[in-house]
Amino acid sequence: CWDGIGFNTPLIDALAEPVGDDWVVPDDVVDAVFTTAMGGLPAEERAFWLAAYRANYAGDAGRRRLRLSTVNLRDRDGLHGRLDDVHCPVLWLHGTADQVYSVANAQEEIRMFTRSPEARLEIIEGGQHFLSASHPAEVDSAAVDFVKRRS
Numbered sequence: 001c002w003d004g005i006g007f008n009t010p011l012i013d014a015l016a017e018p019v020g021d022d023w024v025v026p027d028d029v030v031d032a033v034f035t036t037a038m039g040g041l042p043a044e045e046r047a048f049w050l051a052a053y054r055a056n057y058a059g060d061a062g063r064r065r066l067r068l069s070t071v072n073l074r075d076r077d078g079l080h081g082r083l084d085d086v087h088c089p090v091l092w093l094h095g096t097a098d099q100v101y102s103v104a105n106a107q108e109e110i111r112m113f114t115r116s117p118e119a120r121l122e123i124i125e126g127g128q129h130f131l132s133a134s135h136p137a138e139v140d141s142a143a144v145d146f147v148k149r150r151s
Contacts, residue, residue: 002100007036008074015067018060025057025066036099037129083112090119091146093139095127 011029030053034041041049057066090113094106106121113119122142128134 002036004074004076004100007032008070012067012070012074015063015070019063021059023059023063024054025062029053029066034130038134039097039099039128080112084115086113086116088116089146089150090116091142092119092121093124093127093131093142094121095124095129095131095134097126097134098129098131100129 027050030050031046034046034049056062090110092106092110094101094103096103103123106123110119110121124131124135124138124142126135127138132139
């Protein structure tokens with residue numbers, strides 16, 4: 001699996017100090033995220049995501065949001081400590097090309113939802129870490145089917 005501590009800690013450290021109102025998230029941060037999560041981006045998609053990140057993570061307030069979300073990503077936001085509170089059906093979609101977490105990791109972790117009446121893992125061939133971006137049709141179809149079975 002991905003080294004979340006090694007990937008995120010340098011950015012968390014770099015974002016520790018306040019910045020001015022003109023600060024925007026650096027290009028290399030956005031590139032690193034999308035290289036890891038999607039295997040990189042075509043130029044037109046990169047331009048979109050750079051603009052989106054800059055709109056969301058601007059100035060000192062944006063720096064703080066980016067730092068907090070990166071801390072949560074690194075530390076997994078305590079998910080494992082809350083799994084016993086999950087009492088609903090769970091559908092976990094996971095791509096075979098995910099560079100962050102392996103299919104084996106997903107297979108191991110889906111078993112941790114022990115109080116869920118159903119915890120199912122579906123593998124999507126070629127799917128990246130940002131699965132809804134790399135395979136939106138498959139994600140949408142699986143989610144709709146899952147919800148329809150519950151209605």
